[in-house]
Amino acid sequence: MDSAIASLYREHYGRILAALIRALGSFELAEDALADAFAAAVEQWPREGTPRNPAGWIAATARHKAIDKARRQSWFGARRDEIQRLIEFEMSADANDDTDSLPDERLRLIFTCCHPAINRDAQVALSLRTLCGLTTEEIARAFITPASTMAQRIVRAQRKIRTAGIPYEVPSNEALPERLESVMAVIYLVFNEGYFASSGDTVVRKELCAEAIRLARILVTLMPQESELRGLLALMLLHDSRRDTRTDTNGDMVLLEDQDRRRWDHRQIGDGLALVKEAFTIHSPGPYAIQAAIGAEHARARRAEDTDWARIAQLYAMLLEIQQTPIIALNYAVAIAMAYGPGRGLALIEDLEASGDLEDYYLMWSAKAELLRRMGNFSAAASSYRRALTVVSNTADRRFLTRRLREVEAR
Amino acid sequence: MEYALLIYGNETEAAKIPPAESQAMFQGYMEFTKWLEGSGKMRGGRPLEKVSSATTVRVRNGKTTTTDGPFAETKEHLGGFYLVEAKDLDEAIAIAAKIPGAKYGCIEVRPIQNLNM
Numbered sequence: 234m235d236s237a238i239a240s241l242y243r244e245h246y247g248r249i250l251a252a253l254i255r256a257l258g259s260f261e262l263a264e265d266a267l268a269d270a271f272a273a274a275v276e277q278w279p280r281e282g283t284p285r286n287p288a289g290w291i292a293a294t295a296r297h298k299a300i301d302k303a304r305r306q307s308w309f310g311a312r313r314d315e316i317q318r319l320i321e322f323e324m325s326a327d328a329n330d331d332t333d334s335l336p337d338e339r340l341r342l343i344f345t346c347c348h349p350a351i352n353r354d355a356q357v358a359l360s361l362r363t364l365c366g367l368t369t370e371e372i373a374r375a376f377i378t379p380a381s382t383m384a385q386r387i388v389r390a391q392r393k394i395r396t397a398g399i400p401y402e403v404p405s406n407e408a409l410p411e412r413l414e415s416v417m418a419v420i421y422l423v424f425n426e427g428y429f430a431s432s433g434d435t436v437v438r439k440e441l442c443a444e445a446i447r448l449a450r451i452l453v454t455l456m457p458q459e460s461e462l463r464g465l466l467a468l469m470l471l472h473d474s475r476r477d478t479r480t481d482t483n484g485d486m487v488l489l490e491d492q493d494r495r496r497w498d499h500r501q502i503g504d505g506l507a508l509v510k511e512a513f514t515i516h517s518p519g520p521y522a523i524q525a526a527i528g529a530e531h532a533r534a535r536r537a538e539d540t541d542w543a544r545i546a547q548l549y550a551m552l553l554e555i556q557q558t559p560i561i562a563l564n565y566a567v568a569i570a571m572a573y574g575p576g577r578g579l580a581l582i583e584d585l586e587a588s589g590d591l592e593d594y595y596l597m598w599s600a601k602a603e604l605l606r607r608m609g610n611f612s613a614a615a616s617s618y619r620r621a622l623t624v625v626s627n628t629a630d631r632r633f634l635t636r637r638l639r640e641v642e643a644r
Numbered sequence: 645m646e647y648a649l650l651i652y653g654n655e656t657e658a659a660k661i662p663p664a665e666s667q668a669m670f671q672g673y674m675e676f677t678k679w680l681e682g683s684g685k686m687r688g689g690r691p692l693e694k695v696s697s698a699t700t701v702r703v704r705n706g707k708t709t710t711t712d713g714p715f716a717e718t719k720e721h722l723g724g725f726y727l728v729e730a731k732d733l734d735e736a737i738a739i740a741a742k743i744p745g746a747k748y749g750c751i752e753v754r755p756i757q758n759l760n761m
Contacts, residue, residue: 350733397755398645400732408734 237283238274245288246366247451249295251338254401257299260363260391266299267291273298339364340403340455343448346390347416348399355390356419362387364451365444375438376426413456417465417521420448424469442473453508460515464522467508471528474498474505485629490537502532523552542572559590567600575604595625599634602641611644646687646756647728647736652720653749655694661748672744680726685739689726720749727756 246267253263270291284290346359357376361367367375373383393399404412427441449466456462478492509529512522527548534540549565562585570578582601591597602617618638625631661669673691680686698714714721723745730736733753740751 348733350737397753398647398730398733398736400734402732402734404734 235275235279238271238278241287241291242271242366245291247339247342247364248337249288249292250363250366251342252292253295253299254342254363255338256296257303258401260394262299262303263295264363266295266302269298270295337455339451341401343416343452344403344412345394345399345401347412347419348394349412349415350397350399351390351393353419353422355386355393356415357422358383358387359390360419360448361423361444364448367444371440375441413459413461416452417461420445420452421465421469421521423448424472428472439476442469442476445469446473458515460512461519461521463508463512463515464519464525467505467512467525468521468528470501470505470508471525471532474501474532485632489531494535497532505529505532518551520552520556523548523555527552540571542568546572559585559588560594563591563594563597563600570604575607579604579608593624595621595630595634598624599637602637606637606641611641614641645730645732645736645758647730647733648752648754648756649689649726649728649736649740649743650722650752650754651724651726651743651745651749652752653723653745654720655723658748669744669748676742676744679742680728680739685729687727687729689724691724692722695721723749 250263250267253266254260257263257266273294274287274291278284278287342363343360346363347356351359358369358372361372361375362369369384369387370380373380376383403409423441424445427439427443427445430438430441446466446469449462449469452459453462453466474497475489475492476498478494478496479487481487505525506529509522509525512518512525518526527545530541530545530548546565546568549561549568552561553565563582566578566581566585568578569581579601582597582604585591585597586601598617598621602614602621605611605614605617615638618634618641621634622631622638625634658666677686677689680689695714698712700711700713700715702709702711726739726743728736728739730739733755736753736755740746740753743751745751
């Protein structure tokens with residue numbers, strides 16, 4: 234596809250599709266019509282020139298094609314309400330040949346795609362397909378899944394929407410908090426797939442970070458009063474700002490404290506910091522906003538040694554009040570150690586060790602080892618590194634731990 | 645749209661519920677049914693006898709086999725059902741969540757096939 238049309242596709246697909254689904258009451262009909270409209274553009278524009286309002290042309294063409302197709306299908310006995318809807322749609326169509334007047338139905342679309350009656354994998358696939366305009370093949374490559382499996386997943390989800398009567402609606406106020414959590418979980422999942430991509434087609438997989446950010450931006454615009462959406466967007470922007478410094482030329486992870494901060498994306502950091510502030514102002518912060526604030530402390534520090542660890546510890550304490558998990562408790566312990574000395578951190582880690590929750594989590598043993606090392610207790614540090622090595626799975630992490638072990642063994 | 649709301653529960657666990665609570669649940673069902681009828685959305689519904697009273701019938705190659713018990717050994721068993729009219733799945737879910745059994749077991753919400761074309 235011509236690159237101008239490709240970028241038009243990416244930018245407008247979700248919005249036009251969402252409006253078409255609303256008008257037609259069918260995902261499949263809307264998708265087909267939009268695909269036909271883009272195909273027509275690819276064929277006609279080189280000959281006839283690009284229209285002055287390209288997105289409007291696409292929207293109008295899709296509408297007309299949808300009506301034609303629906304008419305042909307309905308000839309074989311559609312329900313009366315479907316025919317009525319088509320008539321109304323046709324009457325409104327000629328009046329609104331302009332994308333700006335297209336109502337933004339993307340909220341309905343994303344809430345529908347992320348409905349709890351659809352399983353999480355399908356929620357992700359459907360969201361990327363309908364809101365971001367990714368093809369089934371692109372999504373399949375991004376999640377390292379065969380394309381046929383991905384296609385089936387999407388078809389089944391669309392069938393479930395139709396058969397079970399999943400409504401194309403923004404949830405009621407009472408249902409909204411839970412449903413919004415689902416949407417945010419999907420977006421964050423997409424982001425993490427891309428962020429931790431270290432195998433497979435990494436280029437495609439890293440695109441996922443951009444798509445997740447794009448989805449979050451749309452939502453922040455459409456639901457400006459939801460503080461956690463800003464928190465989520467900020468969190469992703471801040472993580473993503475470090476994309477160029479996270480790995481070295483061997484593909485090994487570079488620790489935060491060793492990254493070259495000049496190569497962080499400072500414009501993105503600026504956006505992220507502003508969003509964190511807004512999230513904290515709108516509402517008392519939820520988990521995404523707090524995690525974003527922690528990211529903000531790292532982003533704000535010119536050098537690793539300038540990091541305000543006391544503030545980070547405070548933020549982890551806030552997070553623990555709403556999300557009491559062993560991993561967050563570990564992060565809290567590390568922050569305490571950085572702010573107030575390894576002894577205090579070690580005491581907290583020993584509590585965690587006693588609970589047994591993180592027995593198989595190499596980072597706990599690794600953190601313990603690190604603190605023991607700083608306290609000069611090298612043989613205890615070595616035992617902890619050895620313990621970490623028994624539960625680590627990633628080869629890059631294994632290399633890192635082995636190096637550390639050798640260092641303390643030499644002391 | 646019409647939906648079947650299938651009420652699943654663990655009978656062994658149910659037997660352990662103290663009588664006062666059990667009575668309250670029964671009362672809850674009476675109230676729910678009354679509410680559903682009043683709303684105009686009820687299309688049917690019945691409680692079933694315990695699963696020990698079940699009999700399973702299969703016909704293969706013209707031969708009928710009858711066995712004692714439910715079709716499969718599961719922890720939770722079908723205890724009753726309602727048939728409701730709802731405008732979409734979210735409404736059906738909201739109705740299902742009001743069923744007392746939802747607090748102990750679960751309610752499977754299944755759309756009824758629409759054969760009108």
